[in-house]
Amino acid sequence: MNYDSQNFVRVRFAPSPTGPLHLGGLRTALYNYLFAKRYGGKFILRIEDTDKKRFVSNSESYILETLKWCHIEPDEGVGYGGPYSPYYQSKRINIYRFYINQLLEKGYAYYAFDTDIDIERKRKEYNDCGLTFSYNSKNRMYLNNSLTMTKEQLNRRLQSCSSYVIRFKIKPGEKFNMYDIIRGNIIANTDHLDDKILLKSDGGATYHLANTIDDHIMKITHVLRGEEWLPSMSFHMLLYRAFGWIPPYFAHLPLILRKDGKGKISKRNADRSDYPIFPIQWKAPDTQIVIPGYRELGYFPEAFVNMLALLGWNPGIKREIFSLRELENFFSLEKISKSGVFFDIKKVNWFNKKYLNKKKEEILFFLCKELKKRSIQYKKDFLWKIIYQTIDRIHFIHEIWEHSFYFFISPSSYESSFFNKICHKKSISHLENEKILLSNTSQFTYENLKSLFKNNQNKREIMQLLRLSLVGFLKGIDLFMIFEILGKEESIRRIEKLINKIKEKI
The missing domain is CATH 1.10.1160.10 (Glutamyl-trna Synthetase; Domain 2)
Incomplete structure (x- = not known):
């Protein structure tokens, strides 16, 4: 599909302020943003706050802060201004009333005076017969609405300030084609649609009405939204047709599912x-x-x-x-x-x-902060050497200390499960021998140290003893690299420390 300059792309992200954004909602925002930028268009943020019961006060600030953190800020909308203000549905009621009057005049909408109790009674009646009640073309002529009243009766009801909603009048028996950019052609059947509410009893517009009107007024060219809105597409298309408007292109995004197979992420x-x-x-x-x-x-x-x-x-x-x-x-x-x-x-x-791997300067800054907390000073060259040796072991900046602390702090205690096993004279003998060997090594380098232990008969046991002496645990980077970075003097000091600890224990 081509998007040229004559069809200037305008997309919107229209969350409800009912809580925090989760992965699915943010991905919708991201795809809208990327699509707008791809074709030199505009990305608009609109707050769809028609549901007063579920409103959560800090949702809007959370949405704005999230988009800013992700660097996908809108070009227009809430917090950014623009030519179609206000970008809150709660502040556009007069606009919705103007357009809903058009639907009433053309016969596409009607007043319904049924109370919640009336509707619940009908549901129970149908349920008792094993059926499901729907306010649709089959039932509306038997219910309390303007379609079953004369003009005089309707006027009296309206003048008496009776509570009502306004519903869309679905024409039954009609099939029509819709196109979704992701899913292709879809056939809709009006026999499967109910007469949805457009204006609620409190005077507020429903999502369906407000969404359609705002998208038209704000010249939205493409509606990219979650798959959960796919069943509403047919009703929205009927609304566009009733108003005589050209609908935008639609693209319904796939669900993000839990890896354990237990439904979608929620x-x-x-x-x-x-x-x-x-x-x-x-x-x-x-x-x-x-x-x-x-x-x-x-x-x-x-x-x-x-x-x-x-x-x-x-x-x-x-x-x-x-x-x-x-x-x-x-x-x-x-x-x-x-x-x-x-x-x-x-x-x-x-x-x-x-x-x-691109954040090494930030890792250095974090490591310096950790050292400063402990009043430890080291030259930057030494720190860089440690970062390059440990970076492959971490996924997050804050993990650097966990994987490098032993370069700065000599062990004061040892991994107990292993330490208890080695508390005997044989371990002391091994460590004493390795201490002499290391002391006599002139070139304390990785390659030279590695060759020293190459043919050692008790290599695994000795390597574990040496690692425990240097780190305090049986973990860390390559042992010979630890030796090289710590240097001969510090390495020998730590071996002596472990020898003394074992002697104390036995």
């Missing part, structure tokens, strides 16, 4: 999930529960966005590492998957590790 169980689903930290205003996000856990925004872009989209080449600018240049709707995609936290960690 924010409902975020506090019990074994991996983060929020981009940045969320603090629930009612419970004050704090749920950390990818930012707080040490993920880089570039790595996070790179991962998210490939969660349902494939550029068609073998590469997986892309800068944001490269993603903008490569992105296309036609290469988005139709089927759901599985989320794997290990893959996210892999992406973060790839970007970590």
